[in-house]
Amino acid sequence: MAARDHTIAAAYSVRGNAAGTVSTPITWDEVEDVEPRDCTIATVPERFERLGDLHAEIDDVAHDVTPLLEWAERDEAEGAEPPVDPEG
Secondary structure (H helix, E strand, C coil), rough: CCCCCCCCCCCECCCCCCCCCCCCCCCCHHHCCHHHHHHCCCCHHHHHHHHCCCCCCCCHCCCCHHHHHHHHHHHHHHHCCCCCCCCC
């Protein structure tokens, strides 16, 4: 997971922090329950083995990011606070 305006990490890459968190793809059903800090170099291998590569089909569908960029510009113009990075 990455906050807007922060660098993006490739799926399954280990972040440069003491906890060893891992950029981990999740399913839509997990959005409410997954804690980014729980996805670490110690926990993700078992998850990957159990669920498979949730990132495997990422290139099968092309999505247009234009609406997201427009929303970000709109929010910034309206003075919205930037999103909080869940990894601090």
